[in-house]
Amino acid sequence: MATKTKKVKAAGRLGVRYGRSVRSKLASVETKQRVKQECPFCKKKKAKRVSKGIWVCLKCKKKFASDVFYLEKSIAAQTEERIAKAAKKEKKRVEKKDTGVQKDKSGRNALARKSKKTSK
Ligand SMILES: [Zn+2]
Numbered sequence: 271m272a273t274k275t276k277k278v279k280a281a282g283r284l285g286v287r288y289g290r291s292v293r294s295k296l297a298s299v300e301t302k303q304r305v306k307q308e309c310p311f312c313k314k315k316k317a318k319r320v321s322k323g324i325w326v327c328l329k330c331k332k333k334f335a336s337d338v339f340y341l342e343k344s345i346a347a348q349t350e351e352r353i354a355k356a357a358k359k360e361k362k363r364v365e366k367k368d369t370g371v372q373k374d375k376s377g378r379n380a381l382a383r384k385s386k387k388t389s390k
Contacts, residue, residue: 299339307341310334317341 275282280300281293309317309327316329325341326333343351 302340310336310341 278284278290278293279297281297284293284296303319306315306328307317307319307325308315309329309332311332311334312327312330314327314329317325317327319340320326320333323335323338324333325336
């Protein structure tokens with residue numbers, strides 16, 4: 271008998287049931303969830319799924335609740351990253367202008383630069 275799990279991998283255990291697209295979707299999720307994920311605490315790829323949304327890190331022994339199937343960067347972390355990126359961009363823009371008096375988020379930096387210039 272030829273291998274029956276060629277197309278849908280681990281979902282082959284379901285046999286002919288549930289339809290092909292459902293089985294292939296399940297397989298794509300399961301292959302992602304069964305590899306060790308990055309632990310949000312120690313940043314090592316050692317987090318293992320225990321149950322729905324429950325993860326344990328084999329390195330730092332932390333048990334935590336998070337995403338259900340596989341760990342992705344949380345929306346909060348993504349947003350923080352974007353804000354940091356935007357702030358960096360803004361800082362660069364302000365530095366490029368370098369007209370002295372700048373009144374925005376990085377106003378303090380502009381003032382510091384200005385005082386440095388005057389002290390020279
Ligand atoms: Zn960890």
